[in-house]
Structure formats: C-alpha cells, structure tokens
Amino acid sequence: MRRPEIEVADAERQGPAPSAETEALCARTARSALGLTELRPGQLEAMAALAEGRDTLAVMPTGSGKSAIYQVPALLLPGPTLVVSPLIALQRDQVRALRAHDEEARSVDAGTSAREREATFQALRAGTAEFLFCAPEQLARPDVVKELAAAAPSLMVVDEAHCVSTWGHDFRPDYLRLGAVADAIGRPAIVALTATAAPPVRAEIVERLGMRDPVTIVRGFDRPNISLEARWVHGDATDEVTAAVREQPQPGIVYVATRKRTGQLARVLGEAGLRAAPYHAGLPRAERHEVHERFLKGDLDVVVATNAFGMGIDKPDVRYVFHAEVPGSLDAYYQEIGRAGRDGGPARAVLFYRPEDLGLQRFFTGSVPDAGTLERVAEAVADGTGERRRLAERAGVSPRRLTLLLDLLRRVGAVRVGSRAITPVAGGPDPATAADLARGLAERRRDIERTRLEMMRRYAETGDCRRRLLLGYFGEHLPSPCGDCDTCHAGTAMEPAPGEGPFPVHTHVEHATWGPGQVIRRDDDRLIVLFEEAGYRELLLEAVLEHDLLRETGPGSTGT
Known part of the structure; x- marks a missing residue:
C-alpha cells in the first residue's frame, strides 16, 4: 500500500524572511x-535566519542535519558560539x-582542569576558538558565566x-537557568534544536529561553520505515517480550519503567541466548559507559533500559525498540x-500494553511540592538570601529540587531568577500567597500530565490507524491510514472524517471552562483538542454541537 503524503505546515515566521543573498x-x-553539497528541507531556512541574527527553534527528525544548522551561521557571525548539550x-x-x-x-566539563579551562576561555576571547561545548550544569558556575560574558558569544x-520544558519527557532542571544565562552573556542569537516537541513543548521552549520573535521550523515527525504495533498483555509480559526479541534481527532496545525491571528482564534474555545488558541511571558511571560502548560496537544484542538510555545514542542499525511497559507520554x-x-x-516499534501499568505512570506524575517548603523558599528570598546553596540549606531541599521550586515561584511572579542571584519581585505576592499560587500551578501541571498519559492509553487501545494518532499528537495530519501499523494490517483503521464540516484539524477553539485550545484530531464522531491550560481532551462531536461547547477562534497551523 502506497504511503499517503503528510500535511505539514510551513514554518511560521513573524517578520521578514531571510534574504536570498x-x-x-x-x-x-x-x-x-x-562539504555539504545538498541541504535537507528546513536546514537552509534555519541557517539563514540565524545568520541574520534571528532566534530560531528547529524541530527536525534525528539525522536531518541539525548540527549544520548552527555550524554554518557560526562561521558567518562575529564572536564565538556556545553549544549547550546534555x-x-x-x-x-x-x-x-x-x-x-x-x-x-x-569543551569544558567537570573533569576539565583549571589550566585547560583558562586556556579554553582565553582562546574564545582571542578568537582562535569558535565553538565551546558544555553541559547546562557548567553554566550554573558563576566563573564560567563570567568568562563567557567576556568572550561575547x-x-x-x-x-x-x-529538556527545558516541564512538558518534556527528558526535563532537566538545569536547563531552566539557560534563559538567565543568555541574558548574563549578552543575549546572543539563540537556536533551540530538538527532534521531539509537541505544540506545548515548543511554546514552553520559546518562553523559558526568552526567545525573541523566533522563526519556528517544524519538519515532519513521521518515520515511515518504523512499523508500529501494540500488543495487549495479561499478567507478566516477560515471556511475550522474550519471544518477540528472539524473533527480531538484532540489535534492539527494550524499555521498562523501573530500574529493578532492567536487571530482571536482561537476565531472562541472557538465559534465552541473547547478549543482553541492563542500563539505568543508578548504575556506576563506568558501568553505564561500558554498556553504551558495547552496544555501539555491536557487542550486545539488546539493552534493557529505563528512559536514562538513549539520548546521544546514534546507532544507525537498531532494528527494533520494544516497550515492555507503558511510558508516561x-x-x-x-x-x-x-x-x-x-x-x-x-524497523519495528512494539508496545506491550497492560492497562494496570498506567497506574505506575500516574504515581510518577503525582508529586506536588508542599506549600510549607515553597513558603520557606519564598521567605528566604524575601529576607535577602539570594545564593542557591544557602537557599537550599534554609529550605532543607536538594539543589535540583530547589531549582524546580524556584521555577514555580518565578512563574507566579514572586521571585526573579538570575544567573547568579535570586531576588524577590517588587510588588509580588507575599511568601504565603506565593506558596499557595505555586502549589496550585504544580497541581494544574500534574493534571495536564495525566491528560498526556490518557493520550498514551488511547494510542495503545485504538483500533484506528496508530500512526495517524501518533502524528496528530505532534500537530501533523495524515489524511489516510498509513498501511504499516497493526491496525492497518488488521483492517480496522478507518478513513478520516472529510475535511469539510465544523472544527477541522488545526482549528483554534475556545471552551468556556478549559479556555483556548487547538483541534489536533477530528473523527466522524469525536474531536481531540489540546487546551493550553487543561491539556488533551476528547470530546464527542454530537455533544459539542448540541451544547455549543466550542467556539472557533481561527485557523491553526502546525508551525505554531
């Protein structure tokens, strides 16, 4: 069956397009x-926007040349380039x-000597080094930020x-500081690069980095060579997963939800004759590195891992990715x-689905900071304690936890988070009020996270084209069934609703309770709408029309 074309909107641009010159x-x-004689779709557009000093967000699949997007304008702009990589x-x-x-x-990292650091920053200031790579943790150091400011990138x-988005699956608190770092080093042009960002993630990246009138380039999310499948499992999934792994050409990755499960399943796969190893964030660094290197070199058939494994894994010949348990989104x-x-x-992607596994993911998303801890942090800032280490000590929390709490307080207008110091906002809410507001914000975020888990459930349980649902989640419209997922093979996938009629895909709408949103999927009898403040909601079309639940506010675009 011939794959249908996917409807992907052009990049949204506010302001003039880059010049032809x-x-x-x-x-x-x-x-x-x-040595690039041919550029991929989106690359030249992003390069040129950056070369003209425009902030740019590029959401492009792995392998589409995101590195070249910044390397080319870096050679054209005066001053060095800072690359933040995790x-x-x-x-x-x-x-x-x-x-x-x-x-x-x-590059500089925790293992870089003082002498090497000094030589590196001297080279940046002198213009003999163009690129500096570092992790966001390095930018928490005032000395590093000071040196970068002097180099004027x-x-x-x-x-x-x-990773900057709390909507993101790989959220890292240290990324929250990057907007303040950009201000501290002179607010250079910013390019944000990722292979995965649904509309709310894109919006949060722009907001948290303080990007100015950014060009947003979103290129197709579809990976048509990956066949999609979900299998219902009753009881323990070990036997089903083991049998499926043995049937596949190697190598592959099996994802699980807990650290304990990595060792259990890797052991069973090893007993079945496969070269298998576990991987999770709790393993010693040397052991994680060894597993990583063995997998890249082809010395392992399968890695059984938590979500700690994968970022930076550029292995082209992975033939399958299985999920033995449901991920959170x-x-x-x-x-x-x-x-x-x-x-x-x-390649194949198989989700082994047990509805009871959703309960574990709900547990993972259930944590909300208590008001007392938030109030202690707000009080400490109000009293003039602006240094992170002292704030963490006064609040009795870890530095990582403090970063999350400060972000909540910042978002309710109580504190200002700079690259060096945290200060109270003049005229902002008092500590007790700020704590209540921040906790309410965290509760709303938790509720939204659970709507994302509901979309994961819907993907697992749908009888319709699985790829169409997955792409719709990211704002892309597949106009007909894909022909290469289990539901298409089974003949249960339906032709989508015709484009005419109310609330086509990408329409911006308003709900009396949930506020503004955008239609991301429309079937004959129902809509899925992504609301800015309420997350993903499924609505029966008949009820929407009968009770006038939605008001159209304008056409949408996958580029927003």
Missing part, C-alpha cells in the same frame, strides 16, 4: 566548510567532527531543547522509538 551565502559556506560523550563527538573540518572547537545553541514514546531504523532500513 543570505541563503546563498549559507549554501556556499556549507559546501566550502562542511551529554559529555555527545559534546566530544561534536568537537572531534568540527576539528576534522579544521574548525577549532573546545554571537550565538547560543541549546541542543536537546525539549507519547512524547517519550516517540523519542524512544525514534532510535530504531536510523539507517532508513525497516
């Missing part, structure tokens, strides 16, 4: 400096790749930008299955 200059630089191994790979093209690139790159699921078939060859 800038695009031509970027294309010439890409050829001469990086993984040291990934940073070092990028440094090696740039040096192979005779570009001077450096012209471009700041935020890789794996979904379609964001996480899409990111993880995207590690299969990067060579363009056929």
Whole structure:
C-alpha cells in the first residue's frame, strides 16, 4: 500500500524572511566548510535566519542535519558560539567532527582542569576558538558565566531543547537557568534544536529561553520505515517480550519503567541466548559507559533500559525498540522509538500494553511540592538570601529540587531568577500567597500530565490507524491510514472524517471552562483538542454541537 503524503505546515515566521543573498551565502559556506553539497528541507531556512541574527527553534527528525544548522551561521557571525548539550560523550563527538573540518572547537566539563579551562576561555576571547561545548550544569558556575560574558558569544545553541520544558519527557532542571544565562552573556542569537516537541513543548521552549520573535521550523515527525504495533498483555509480559526479541534481527532496545525491571528482564534474555545488558541511571558511571560502548560496537544484542538510555545514542542499525511497559507520554514514546531504523532500513516499534501499568505512570506524575517548603523558599528570598546553596540549606531541599521550586515561584511572579542571584519581585505576592499560587500551578501541571498519559492509553487501545494518532499528537495530519501499523494490517483503521464540516484539524477553539485550545484530531464522531491550560481532551462531536461547547477562534497551523 502506497504511503499517503503528510500535511505539514510551513514554518511560521513573524517578520521578514531571510534574504536570498543570505541563503546563498549559507549554501556556499556549507559546501566550502562542511562539504555539504545538498541541504535537507528546513536546514537552509534555519541557517539563514540565524545568520541574520534571528532566534530560531528547529524541530527536525534525528539525522536531518541539525548540527549544520548552527555550524554554518557560526562561521558567518562575529564572536564565538556556545553549544549547550546534555551529554559529555555527545559534546566530544561534536568537537572531534568540527576539528576534522579544521574548525577549532573546545569543551569544558567537570573533569576539565583549571589550566585547560583558562586556556579554553582565553582562546574564545582571542578568537582562535569558535565553538565551546558544555553541559547546562557548567553554566550554573558563576566563573564560567563570567568568562563567557567576556568572550561575547554571537550565538547560543541549546541542543536537546525539549529538556527545558516541564512538558518534556527528558526535563532537566538545569536547563531552566539557560534563559538567565543568555541574558548574563549578552543575549546572543539563540537556536533551540530538538527532534521531539509537541505544540506545548515548543511554546514552553520559546518562553523559558526568552526567545525573541523566533522563526519556528517544524519538519515532519513521521518515520515511515518504523512499523508500529501494540500488543495487549495479561499478567507478566516477560515471556511475550522474550519471544518477540528472539524473533527480531538484532540489535534492539527494550524499555521498562523501573530500574529493578532492567536487571530482571536482561537476565531472562541472557538465559534465552541473547547478549543482553541492563542500563539505568543508578548504575556506576563506568558501568553505564561500558554498556553504551558495547552496544555501539555491536557487542550486545539488546539493552534493557529505563528512559536514562538513549539520548546521544546514534546507532544507525537498531532494528527494533520494544516497550515492555507503558511510558508516561507519547512524547517519550516517540523519542524512544525514534532510535530504531536510523539507517532508513525497516524497523519495528512494539508496545506491550497492560492497562494496570498506567497506574505506575500516574504515581510518577503525582508529586506536588508542599506549600510549607515553597513558603520557606519564598521567605528566604524575601529576607535577602539570594545564593542557591544557602537557599537550599534554609529550605532543607536538594539543589535540583530547589531549582524546580524556584521555577514555580518565578512563574507566579514572586521571585526573579538570575544567573547568579535570586531576588524577590517588587510588588509580588507575599511568601504565603506565593506558596499557595505555586502549589496550585504544580497541581494544574500534574493534571495536564495525566491528560498526556490518557493520550498514551488511547494510542495503545485504538483500533484506528496508530500512526495517524501518533502524528496528530505532534500537530501533523495524515489524511489516510498509513498501511504499516497493526491496525492497518488488521483492517480496522478507518478513513478520516472529510475535511469539510465544523472544527477541522488545526482549528483554534475556545471552551468556556478549559479556555483556548487547538483541534489536533477530528473523527466522524469525536474531536481531540489540546487546551493550553487543561491539556488533551476528547470530546464527542454530537455533544459539542448540541451544547455549543466550542467556539472557533481561527485557523491553526502546525508551525505554531
């Protein structure tokens, strides 16, 4: 069956498009400096926007050349380039790749000596080094921020930008500081890069990084070479997963929800004759590195892992990604299955689904900070305690937890979070009020997280085209069944509702209780709407029309 074309809106742009001269200059630089004779869709557009100093958000699949998007304008703009990347191994790979093209690139991390640091920052100031790679944790150091400000970078790159979003499946508190860091180093042009970002994640990336009138480029999320399937499992899924792994060409990845489960399942797979190893964040660093390297070299058939495994795994020949338990959102699921078939060859993604596993994910999303702890933090800031270490001590929380609490207080207008100090907002709410407001915000966020889990359930249980539902979640419309998922093979996938009629896909709407939202899927009898303040909601079309539940406010766009 021929795959249908996917409807993907062009990038939304506020303000003028890059000039033809800038695009031509970027294309010439890409050829001469990086050897790129042909650019992929979206690359030149993003390069040219950055070369003209525009903030840019690029959401493009893995393998679509996101690194070149910043490397080309970096060579055209005056001043060095700061690249924020969460993984040291990934940073070092990028440094090696740039040096192979005779570009001077450096990195700093926790293992970098004081002497090496001094030499690196001196090279940046002198203009002999163009690229500096570091993890967001390094930017929590005032000395690093001071050195970067002195170097006056012209471009700041935020890789794996979904980590900045609390909607994101890989949320990292240290990313929350990056907006303040950008201000502290002179507010260079910012490019945020990610392979996975549903509409609310994109909006939060822009807001948290303080991006100014950004060009947003979203290119297709579909990975047509990955066959999609969900299997209902009753009781323990070990036997079913083991049998499925043994049937597949190797290598592959099996994701599970808990650390304990990684060891249990890896043991069973090993007993079945497979070269299997567990991986989770609680393992010693050396052991994690060993598993990572063995997998990349082909010395392992399968890694059984929590979601700690995968970012930075650029192995092209992964033939399958199985989920032995339900992940917490379609964001996480899409990111993880995207590690299969990067060579363009056929690959499989199978979700082993037990409805009771949803309870574990609800538990993971149930934590809300208590008002007392929030109030202690707000009081400490109001009393003039603006240094993070002292704040954490006064509140009795870890530095990581403090970052999350400060973000909540910032969002309710109680504190101002700078790269060096935290200060109270003049005229903001008192500590007790701020704590109540912040807790309410956290509760709403938890409720929204649970609507995302509900979308995960709907994906697992649908009898309709599974790919159409998955792409719709990310704002793309597949106009007919894909032909390569289990529901299409079974003949249960339905043709979508015709485009005419009320509330077509991407329509902006307003609900009396849930506020503004956007239609992300429309079937004959129901709608799925993503509301800004209430998350994902499924509505019966008959009830919507009978009770006038939604008001159309304008056409939508997947580029927003």
